[in-house]
Amino acid sequence: MVKACYDKNGLKKGAWSEDEDTKLRTYIQRYGHWNWGLLPKFAGVSRCGKSCRLRWMNYLRPNMKHGNFSKEEDDLVIDLHNKLGNKFVQITFYVKTFTYMHICTADLEKKLVYYWARSHPLKIWLNPLFASIENIFWVRHCICIHVTYKGEFSSEAFLIDICSFMGRWSRIAAKLPGRSDNEIKNRWNTHLKKRVQGDQSGSTSLGPDHDQANPKANLVKETYGSSNITAPTLDDETAGDFWTEPFLPDDDIFVPSGNYLLSPFNFEFNDYFNCQSSCHDVMTTDEFLWSTLDTYVEDNME
DNA sequence: AAAAAATGCAACCGCCATTGT
DNA sequence: GACAATGGCGGTTGCATTTTT
Structure with missing residues (x-):
């Protein structure tokens, strides 16, 4: 049983109950998420807006998949992570x-x-x-x-x-329907990173010019x-x-x-x-x- | 069977970008 | 341009569950 805890404003923290999920899901499906800051009050949920947003985006959204990743999904994450390793901030075209x-x-x-x-x-x-x-x-x-x-x-x-x-995980998530950026990030950190590091041990996949201290230069x-x-x-x-x-x-x-x-x-x-x-x-x-x-x-x- | 350690993942936190005034 | 409110992202944490000892 998850113990409920509250922040200094009396808003609940920690794991979501089924009742809270139902309230949030019902409200958003009916009215949409027009303002995360005000939404919890209208939805009757004693949570901060950020928490509601996270719960919706990562768990309650329609068509979200849960559970194990397929091999195809894992491979795609690894492939995309390899390509999108650094958040792209390089600007190529400039207009005043x-x-x-x-x-x-x-x-x-x-x-x-x-x-x-x-x-x-x-x-x-x-x-x-x-x-x-x-x-x-x-x-x-x-x-x-x-x-x-x-x-x-x-x-x-x-x-x-x-x-x-867009951020790295969001871009990867955009290619995997039903998976949130948070889920993919967790999958990477808990499974795939080790797998890739294991594959790469003894051989480097980075080019000879790769500068670990300067990812922007690499980009x-x-x-x-x-x-x-x-x-x-x-x-x-x-x-x-x-x-x-x-x-x-x-x-x-x-x-x-x-x-x-x-x-x-x-x-x-x-x-x-x-x-x-x-x-x-x-x-x-x-x-x-x-x-x-x-x-x-x-x-x-x- | 019980305790300890490891694992997995939902949720949080802090920072920064975006947008409005 | 400054400031405030809001949104989004990446890193991290805490706890439940699983595995190992």
């Missing part, structure tokens, strides 16, 4: 906030882009003599930046995946590989200026033409720099980009 505030046409888009960019300042490395930003807008969880190259009459669209900024290496592209850094003093150097490699291997789907943090992007020819098709899926845009328009236009 005010620069595009007037470019956005719809107020909603402006607001969304503004709030996102305030915390994740973007900067695109463009030379105004050669290119200009045509439009910036919101497409589901992505920001789409449409650039036109002057003189060449060509343009391309950069689609930046905001999910790239840059992994992202840009051995190409001549200069990875912009958040610490760069010049990063405050919009009109900086063009985001182009020193050689002519990577010359943008046509419309590219560039999601700087997904695996296709990384692979692209490592094996440009074989991944070219993935990168030039115009159809995907424009069908996504069509969906966005359908969803948001009268």
Whole structure:
């Protein structure tokens, strides 16, 4: 029997009872979770909002799986953990906030882009003599930046995946339906970490350039590989200026033409720099980009 | 059978990001 | 820009359960 304990505000802590679960589940299914801070009071649960949120997200949500992980799930967690080992905070494209505030046409888009960019300042490395930003807008969880190259009459669209900024466990959980980030984290810490360490003992899976003290540097290496592209850094003093150097490699291997789907943090992007020819098709899926845009328009236009 | 140790996992805590004013 | 409220994440803890001695 779990002993009930209470915090200084008289709110219950510790394991949830069936009665509490029922109250919380019933309330959220009927009214949704509009405000976690106020919800417990309305749901009749003597818990803090954070505790309610955690209980819902990790246990009470519909379609949550419980119990043992299948081998496929374990393998997927290991694989994704290997790829997403460090939380991705590397920003590849930068745009100075005010620069595009007037470019956005719809107020909603402006607001969304503004709030996102305030915390994740973007900067695109463009030379105004050669290119200009045509439009910036919101497409589901992505920001789409449409650039036109002057003189060449060509343009391309950069689609930046905001999910790239989610935490590691959340990103893994997104690939495992029915599993919460907390559950996956526990699974990793209690089982999979040992399994992986056992597999790796005596051999290192990290590259010779891997710098254990500097994961960010590794990420840059992994992202840009051995190409001549200069990875912009958040610490760069010049990063405050919009009109900086063009985001182009020193050689002519990577010359943008046509419309590219560039999601700087997904695996296709990384692979692209490592094996440009074989991944070219993935990168030039115009159809995907424009069908996504069509969906966005359908969803948001009268 | 009982005690000790190990394990697993739900829940908590603190920090930081996000959003509103 | 400053501040406050809220939300989300990662690391950790505490306790129930299982395994070992």
